[in-house]
Amino acid sequence: MLDVRRLRLLRDLAHLGTISAVAEAHTYTASAVSQQLAALQREAGVPLLERFGRRVRLTAAGVALVEHTEVLLGALEAADATLAAARGGLTGPLRIGAFPSAVRTLLPAALAALGRDHPHLDLHVSELDPVDVPAALRKRRLDVALVHDYDLVPADPDPTAESLRLLDEPVFLAVADEHPGTLADAADSHWIVGSPGTLCHTLALRLCHDAGFSPRVRHHADDFTAVLALVAAGQGVAVVPQLGVEHLPAPVRLRTLPIRRRTSIAFRRGSGSHPAVAACVTALSSAASGSGLRPD
Template sequence: MEFSLQRLRMLRELDRRGTVTAAAGALHYTASAVSQQLAQLERDVGAKLFERLGRRVQLTELGKLLTAHAEEILGAVERATLALEEAQESVTVRLTAGVWASVASGLLPRALTALAAEHPGIKVRTRELAPEETADAVRDGSLDFSFVIDYSDAPMPWDAGLERAVIAVERLHAAVPAGTVPAGSVSLLELAEHPWILASPKSHFGRAMRIACQRHGFEPKIDHEVEEQATAMAMVAAGLGVTLVSDLGLILRPPGVDTVALASPLMRTVSIAYRTTALRRPSMQLVIHAVRGAAAELGLATETTLP
């Protein structure tokens, strides 16, 4: 009997998530595609592996047995990949990375150009996800590594099964319509009466910014909820409100927006997250080195911890 690694991953995700829809979302497939592949896995095995209980799916005893072996098989594949990398004089590998907009536009092009020049055998593909989703995708194996964020006011909970390497420490700046704030710096409280443009509280960025405002003694009056810094700054340029933007986000700043330093600095740490089993992979260390080098060239601190 031959097993498809792809189908074993789907079975593992079904066990973890409890629904086909959730498993499909974690693996970036459609629910119908996952259903078809799981049905084919049952045909391959010749036995029922799961049963539906309302909206959820429960594995049968045989399904649980196969899932336990799937963990061992997929772990063995990862260990074999590591062994092959360590045995090669030059590294040849394809990696998939989770990114978000400001990293993809402000940091990654420089890093991947340098990586390609020095180590052409390492090919990095990217997938844009919300920052709060990327770590889960690494843990589940659908990404090899991802960029993650911690804010000084709202650090993210961390998965003990993942490692992280700090890449850059960014400052957050006030982004205001041109000429609105003539001073060289401004406190958050001084911006309290302005309309705000922020990401939704469901996002890590949106929550962290609300916490920062609350810590400075006010609730921001949010007129517009948008997720991307580029979109928020475009609305700032139109005079619709103020927002906060990171160092990497400044590359996306349109005309008509002033960026002003915050009197009480807000910081965020950008890291690369990867599975603990990938710690020894030469390709991972080379990627981290290239991205840190790109961050340093942009003038970003690469080792400072959050205040």
């Protein structure tokens, strides 16, 4: 019988790419991870890893085993959800992650509802970019997360997670006066974009590239309130979704762009029926309904 803990290490190697990264994620030594993977390979009876330069990579059998592991781990999550429902009552920690504009706009109402309806849940919130959510769910640092992508920059499917579409919202070009009037007019403007590596940074570069120019980036900022303040100060133009526009500074004008931002609720595969996760989904859905935005 294959050891589930070792299978999890192999799965994480497939996602993280190096044994040292797996070791760091599990607070093991690299030597300990290598020994566990070697033991798994002996159990399997076929090579699961092969040398690739100074690194290792999965063989075809290793890739196939990871696919089965995802199914197995999802089934274990579902089993845990069934036991939690049988125990009755919602208690214990619930770790929720969200991107900054959702923390300000959607999460407060959802947290208030969860606290009122399930007072024995111990709620923990972490603010993080959607690109960091899959790893946080796999490492069990989060149980539920709000994530987003754009129709222009869709997210890659994550086999370790499930998601439910929550809402769609328009996206704007924020300018400080009547000019620029269109995205093409902003080719000569300075730009305010998200930090490199964030989804918002990727979107801004892709949007400009598709319009035929590279943005002249002057500032990097991830909080949309700060972004709009910089636009109001004449520091450049920026791309801002509707949830990021809580208070529009007087000099700022919004130009609607032909793209949408899509927000979803993500959780580990198989955990959707866990009572705490289900309660969080209900609370977040109610908060989204109050925003007036709906999925397309």
